[in-house]
Amino acid sequence: MSPAPARRPRYVVAGIVVLMTAAIAIxxxxxxxxxxxxxxxxSEAVHDRDQQGRTPFKLAGAVVPGSIHxxxxxxxxxxxxxKRTVKVVHSGDRPDLFKAKVPVLCEGRWxxxxxFDSDRILIRHGAKYSPPKVDTKRAPKATSA
Amino acid sequence: xxxxxxxxSGRGVTAAMxxxxxxLLAPVVxxxxxxxxxxxxxxxxxxxxxxxxxxxxQGDAQRVMYLHVPAAWLAYLAFFVTAAASALFLIPRTxxxxxxxxxxASAELGVMFTGLALALGSIWGxxxxxxxxxxxxxxxxxxxLFFLFLGYCALRRVPAADPxxxxxxxxxxxxxxxxxxxxxHFSVEWWRTLHQKATVFNPELNPQxxxxxxxxxxxxxxxxxLMYVYLLDRRYRLAVLEADxxxxxxxxxxxxxxxxxxxxV
Numbered sequence: 416m417s418p419a420p421a422r423r424p425r426y427v428v429a430g431i432v433v434l435m436t437a438a439i440a441i442x443x444x445x446x447x448x449x450x451x452x453x454x455x456x457x458s459e460a461v462h463d464r465d466q467q468g469r470t471p472f473k474l475a476g477a478v479v480p481g482s483i484h485x486x487x488x489x490x491x492x493x494x495x496x497x498k499r500t501v502k503v504v505h506s507g508d509r510p511d512l513f514k515a516k517v518p519v520l521c522e523g524r525w526x527x528x529x530x531f532d533s534d535r536i537l538i539r540h541g542a543k544y545s546p547p548k549v550d551t552k553r554a555p556k557a558t559s560a
Numbered sequence: 561x562x563x564x565x566x567x568x569s570g571r572g573v574t575a576a577m578x579x580x581x582x583x584l585l586a587p588v589v590x591x592x593x594x595x596x597x598x599x600x601x602x603x604x605x606x607x608x609x610x611x612x613x614x615x616x617x618q619g620d621a622q623r624v625m626y627l628h629v630p631a632a633w634l635a636y637l638a639f640f641v642t643a644a645a646s647a648l649f650l651i652p653r654t655x656x657x658x659x660x661x662x663x664x665a666s667a668e669l670g671v672m673f674t675g676l677a678l679a680l681g682s683i684w685g686x687x688x689x690x691x692x693x694x695x696x697x698x699x700x701x702x703x704x705l706f707f708l709f710l711g712y713c714a715l716r717r718v719p720a721a722d723p724x725x726x727x728x729x730x731x732x733x734x735x736x737x738x739x740x741x742x743x744x745h746f747s748v749e750w751w752r753t754l755h756q757k758a759t760v761f762n763p764e765l766n767p768q769x770x771x772x773x774x775x776x777x778x779x780x781x782x783x784x785x786l787m788y789v790y791l792l793d794r795r796y797r798l799a800v801l802e803a804d805x806x807x808x809x810x811x812x813x814x815x816x817x818x819x820x821x822x823x824x825v
Binding site: 434436441508510536541546547 | 613614615616617618622625687688689690691694695696697704707708711712714715718729732733736737739740751752753754756757758759762768769770773
């Protein structure tokens, strides 16, 4: 067998290995790039309010209890990270799990002042799993305690 | 490679190295594992759908977890086996064809489990997060893992005149691809993601899951592990049979040509 035809698959193989290495490199670039900041907390977003302008980003916070109001075509509520709180005007679907205290990601951009115009809500659920707790305060008392 | 001499084509690695095991498991062991896989999958279905309580926050959608999480863990395990077998193949003292075949068989199953984890995660994400997909670090690194090992499986099928050299390169590629596994696992700790953090293998190693739910998750992991071992044995056997068939076909072709020539004389 002549060496010439034997060589060609080696280059193919080497090429694929290089491609794989490149894919790993892309991950590292992804790591270092701004894209890796998947969301900003309310405090961070408020801090960067002026530089951000109308550029879209994802705002992370928990829904403030009692702040949820529905208008004709928007859902208005407030999100907080414990330090800062901002108003959100959301036009779009209301996810099933959306309710007070739930951590959410709002996709959108700053509107007027510290009002966030959201067009999509993502629910960030936790990593704890349990059946519903029995409310011992409200449950009728059994016999004498 | 200068260290290896090209072997006659068609003979594969067999001619270059001593032939070794033609199956991974004894037939009895294989059959027992096959039946245990079926039984544990039925038990998983019963526990996953009825035995485990409904989650307080997510409702019934959380039940996808009992398939999604074992699929992801088994993908890690399968790729670990591929990487370990590849390393054993690269070390001259332990080099044997069994490691190359094991690496290939395990990688195909790893791709299957990664695909399952991605698809089931998407099905879980839609009702709970509100989206099928998000460009967060966990999801992107997992999709990358899928394509890396899909590429590795394709690489294994590139024909080569030097089978030992090709197997070595495949092994190196597998080790590169495996580097993504820790990135996938720690992505939820290193970066901000939509995906929640680890429930079981968290940094505190303190599982955040209710008793029966945790039990169901372990049952799923057991069922998937048994399934993995069974399928690994079957895929390995298939690789052995394919190589044998190639040898038989080559012998036949040589025989046919010799006969044709002698008929002319």
